[in-house]
Amino acid sequence: MTNPRVKQLFEAAPAILPSLLQCDFGNLEREVRRLEDDGCQGLHLDVMDGVFVPNISYGMPIVDAIRKLTDLPLDVHLMIQDPGKYAQAFSDAGADLLTFHVEAVDEIAPVIDNVRSLNMGTGLVLNPGTAIDAVTPFLDQIDVVLVMSVDAGFGGQAFNPVAIDKLKALRAIKPDLILEIDGGVNLETIGSCREAGADLFVVGSAIFRSSDYAAALDRLRAEVQRHDPHSS
Ligand SMILES: O=C(CO)[C@@H](O)[C@H](O)COP(=O)(O)O
């Protein structure tokens, strides 16, 4: 991995990545500063097109605005049809790690090649109903598998435990693969994700519905630490 911010993010793992979907967009700079001050090691940006998922969030201009506000690694989760068509634009906007859904493309390999050629970290995303066989042929070409524990499209949904078995299976197949989990990750669910092998934890509601982000992040980090499979 040559992208220095992605390298930095992976070295920080296990790490919590706040999903900005539910942040206060009217005060974006204040939100980003708060998360930086609270010791976050990266930000998760959810891009939704109203076609691949039944919701619309934001696109390149917001990624670009956040890039100008921070040097933190930007993990851009594309929930869009035909993601390869927009890889260059998200690279230009400042994405460091670009993940796209296997369900959104007919041919996965050319999109991986496209993202890699732009020097971004590359990740494949699986919705809860998609088996890991959809990503296993590509594990040597990518940097991350993002396992969804909700159907992509909305924050605030309940965690689907099918994700736990997928994390365990992927960890068993490739011990050094970076595994990311997204959807319904909170104080009750984050420990089992860590035990199952997750390295990066995307958290939306459990941070942004709290009045004290720092305290919420500290509690989540303590839970990750408590469930670390490597500590005795
Ligand atoms: O990609 C998505 C939803 O599609 C996520 O990144 C959510 O935004 C996470 O929010 P919570 O489930 O933690 O509320």
Ligand SMILES: [Co+2]
């Ligand atoms: Co996401």
